[in-house]
Amino acid sequence: MEKRVYVETYGCQMNAHDTERILRLLEGSHYLETKNAQEADFILINTCSVREKPEHKVYSALGRYQWLKEKKGAILGVAGCVAQQEGGRLLDRIPYLDMVIGTHAIPMLPQLLQKIEVSGERVCETAFDPEGGYLKTILPQEPLHKVKSYVTIMQGCDHFCSFCIVPYVRGRERSRPSREIIEEVERLVEMGVKEVCLLGQNVNGYGKGLKEEISFSKLLHRVNEIEGLDRIRFTTSHPKDLSAELIQSFSKLKKLCEHIHLPFQSGSDKMLKAMHRGYTKESYLEKIDRLKKLCPSMAVTSDVIVGFPGEEEKDFEDTLDLIQKVRFDDLFSFKYSPRQGTRAAQFTEQVEEKVKQDRLSVLQGIQKEITLQKNQEWEGRVEEVLVEGRSRQSDQDVTGRTRSNRIVNFEGDLSFVGRLIPVRITKAYPHSLRGGILDSEVTCSPQCLHCQSG
Ligand code: SAM
Ligand code: SF4
DSSP states (O other), rough: OEEEEEEESSSSSHHHHHHHHHHHHHHTTEEEEOOOOGOOOOEEEEEEOOOOOOHHHHHHHHHHHHHHHHHHEEEEEEHHHHHHHHHHHHHHTTTTTOOOOOTOOGGHHHHHHHHHHOOOOOEEEEEOOTOGGGGGGOOSSSOOOOOOOEOOEOOSSSOOOOOOOOHHOSSSSSEOOOHHHHHHHHHHHHTOOOOEEEEEEEGGGGTTOSSSOOOOOHHHHHTTTOOHHHEEEEEEEOOOGHHHHHHHHHEEETTOSSSEEOOBOSHHHHHHHHHTOOOOOHHHHHHHHHHHHHOTTTEEEEEEEEEEOOOOOOHHHHHHHHHHOOOEEEEEEEEEETTSSSSGGOOOOOOOOOHHHHHHHHHHHHHHHHHHHHTTTTTEEEEEEEEEEEOOOOOOOOEEEEOOOEEEEEEEGGGGOEEEEEEEEEESSSSOOOEEEESSSOOOTTTOOOTTTT
């Protein structure tokens, strides 16, 4: 008999993709997704603790669903970073919780669910799996009805930046064999996917520890050859490991979009050292320079942290200086938040909350201007847009993204979805672009495989 699963997801792309994998896996156990918790037989809270303190979110979410367990017998579970960190303590604190499932235990989910269904036993599974079984391919069973998809190529991280919880909750870096990745992308393409984003905390480290001889650039070359796929993106790349070979890939691979997300975290060498990042402001700027020389239309986005322990006004100015020099297309900015168990949480010179907030506001004000100006540079150009679906703003419009990852809304109908359409950009906004198709007759761009296949 079919059952329903409701997953509430917090955090980053990695977590959102884990939720997708969980849903695919449960399809095989006759659990289909519902967006309505009230009709769910299984409710899973998939948590992330990279930047926020999510424990209270977990408690309040579980509190909200407690009555569904009591009235309808729904099974309640917690997955993700908090599950990994807290383990059995969650079961001790929340008597009505049935399941705690760590980041490496996802493939065990169907068996654990069955155990709870049969015996009513409460389960906790948070061991790290040194064999990498948690990376096993989980192919979609049902049509995806979507144009783009994430594909995990590696998990975990060996870098141990002093602020970051990832190595503790996701374990050590581990890559998936290239054959499995290629098979997954091929399957996604068969199901209508046109763009893949290859996911890992540090994709430049891809291939380490595998039996085969392969680097991330080589993997990109192989994905680029997959017929029917239009676009490739990846995230995230660590500046220290950004290789010359990878930079060259942008000029060699037609499907690789001209966009890189390259988190810099701080423009102060003193802070970068304390963060244990392994590069300097100057070496970061040199890499950006090389990327832009090779590919002048390259869009660069980044992450930055303000208020890291010991950050003084001069350090913050160095960060602003880097932002002005690079002129990022977009920037994700965060106030430093101590993560239990990381080295920086022990540092004595923690910065006052008000100082962090003030610095964040100044930085975001500067970046807002830059983002708008960068968007305005696109006005008048004709850009290839991969259409993803109906725009949220108007029923007359469709929405898609340029190769540089900018959102473009323009008038069109659902027959455009999944096609690469050349669009003239007419107006820039802070977070998106407005465009119009060139003729009344829609012609796809020469790369559009939809058209080439007839
Ligand atoms: N692996 C990527 C890298 O090295 O650039 C970053 C991945 S991390 C999951 C995403 C972003 O969260 C980081 O780039 C950083 O800006 C932010 N972040 C991580 N830990 C943080 C903390 N303790 N406080 C504030 N921001 C944090
Ligand atoms: Fe965290 Fe650093 Fe690893 Fe990125 S490279 S996931 S910031 S430890």
